[in-house]
Amino acid sequence: MEQIRVKKSPLQRAKITLSVLVLIIVAACSKVEGEPSQLTRAQDGSKIQVVSTIGMITDVVQEVGGDEVEAIGLMGPGVDPHLYKASQGDMTRMDQADMIFYGGLHLEGKMTEIFEKLERKKPTVAVSRDIDTSALRSGEDAGGTQYDPHIWFNVKHWISATETIRDALVSYDQANADLYKANADKYIKQLEELDEEVRTAITEIPEAGRVLVTAHDAFGYFGEAYGIKVMGLQGISTAAEYGSKDVSELRDYLVENKIKAVFVESSIPTKSMEAVIAGAKEKGHAVEIGGELYSDSLGEPGSDADTYIKMVRHNVSTIVNALK
Template sequence: MEEIKVKKGPLQRTKMTLSILALIVIAACSKVEGEPGQQRRAEGDGKIQIVATTGMITDAVQEIGGGEVEVQGLMGPGVDPHLYKASQGDIEKLGNAEIIFYGGLHLEGKMTEILEKLEKRKPTVAVSKGIDPSLLRSGEDAGGSQYDPHIWFNVKHWISVSETIRDTLAEYDPDHAAEYERNAEAYIAELHALDAEVKERIAEIPEAGRVLVTAHDAFGYFGDAYGIKVMGLQGISTAAEYGSKDVGQLRDFLVENKIKAVFVESSIPTKSMEAVIAGAKEMGHDVRIGGELYSDSMGEPGSDADTYIKMIRHNTDTIVEALK
C-alpha cells in the first residue's frame, strides 16, 4: 500500500508555532519572575514541582522522589502517548514545573518538539538517555523512529531509567541526595526481583507456544528480554496505519501456526484485533482474546496495574495464563 503523506496547511503550521511560542513565553516569564516551583516551596510544603509525561514515569519519579517531590502526570490511564497533543493546561503545567521528565526516543510523538525546546530553559530530561544505544531496538523497520521507545518492557532498562531520575533529583536538590539514593536503592531492588519473576513465569509457557500477538508492536523489548516471539498488527507507533494486507498476513500466521490467543491493549481500540480474529475464523481456526494488556499507559487508580511494577506483573500473568 502506498504511503499517503498529508501536507500541513498554513493554519496547522500556525497553530503548532503558536503553541510552541506560548510555551517559550511562559518559560521565559518564569525566569524573569523567579521559578514558580521554587517560590511555592518557599511559601508552602517545600516540595519540588515536577511534571512527567506518562504514568510509568510519573510512578517512578514519585517512588524515588518520595516526600520531597510533587509530581503531576500529563497522560492518564488509557492515553496513547504516540498521538497525544499538549493542551493549553499542559503548557501551563510544563511552564510552571521545576523539572520535566519524559520518555524520549519520540515516544511522545507530537510533543517531542515542545519538550526539546524546553530543555534550553529548565531541567527537561529524557529518562531513556542513560540506556546504551546498542541495547535499543531499531524502530525504523516497524514504522517508527530510529529507536523503539517502549523501553519499560525490559525491566533492566527501567532500572537505568530509575538511575537517571535519581541522579537528576540529586543534582537539582543536593541537600536531599542521600534520600533519593536510598529510595532508588529500594526501588531498584524491587525491579531486580520483578525481572527474575517475569523470567520464571514466562518459562511456564511451552516453548512452541511462546508467541505474543498484539495490536501494535510495543512488546519487542519484552520479547527480547524474556524469550517470547512478539508480533504486532501495527508498527511501534500507533500513528502508523495498517491495512487489509497487514490483517491478512497476521491472520495467515495465526492459522498456520495454530496460535490460540491474541491480546488487546488498554490504549488502543479492539476493532483491529477483532478483524484478525474474524478472518482466522473464516479459515476454520478459532482464536480468542487472551486478555487486555497495558502497553503505553498504566491502569486506573486502584486497579491491579496502577503502578509500573503491578502493570508488568499484570501483563505477565495475563500472557502466561492465556498461553500455557
C-alpha cells in the same frame, strides 16, 4: 528666615541620579542572593513540582522523590502517547514546573519539539537518555523512528531509567540527595526481583507456544529480554496505519501456526484485533482474545495495574495464563 536654594548644575544632577540607580541595583541583587536557590528548593517547605508524561515515569518519580516531590502526570490511564497533543493546560503545567521528565526516543511524538525548547529553561530529562544505543531496538523496520521507545518492557532498561531520574533529582536538589539515593536503591531492588519473577513466569509457557500477538509492536523489548516471539498488527507507533494486507498476513500466521490467543491493549481500540480474529474464523481457525494488556499507559487508580510493577505483573500473568 528664608531658605536659600542652591541650583545644581546638570553634572551634579546626573551624579545624584547615577547614585540612586546604583543603590537600587545593589538592593535588588541583595534580594536575589537572599532567595532560595534551586539547589535548596525543597528546604523552604514546598515540594519540587515535577511534571512527567506517561504514568510509568510519574510512578518512578514519586517512588524516588518521596515526600519532597509532587509528581504530576500529563497522560492518564488509556492515553496513547504516540498520538497525544499537549493541551493549553499541559503547557501551563510544564511552564510552572521545576523539572520535567519524558520518555524520549520520540515516544511522545508531536511533543518532542516542546521538550527541546523547554530544555533551555529548566531541567527537562528524557529517561531513556542513559541507555546505550547498542541495547536499543531499531524502530525503523516497524514503521517507527530510529529506536523503539517502549523501553519499560525490559525491566533492566527501566532500572536505568530509574537511575536517570534519581541523578536528575540529586543534581537539582542536593540538600535531599541522600533521600533520593536511598529511595532509588530500595525501588531498584524491587525491580531486580521483578525481572527474575518475569523470567521464571515465562518458562511456564511451552516453548512452542511462546508467541505474543498484540495490537501494535510495543512488546519487542519484552520478547527479547524474556524469550518470547512478539508480533504486532501495527508498527511501533500507533500513528502508523495498518491495512488489509497487514490483517491478512497476521491472520494467515495465526492459522498456519495454530495460535489460539491474541491480546488487546488498553490504549488501543479493539477493532483491529477483532478483524484478525474474524479472518481466522473464516478460515476455520478459532482464536480468542487472551486478555487486555497495558502497553503505553498504567491502569486506573485502584486497579491491579496502577503502578509500573503491578502493570508488569498483570501483563505477565495475563500472557502466561492464556498461552500455557
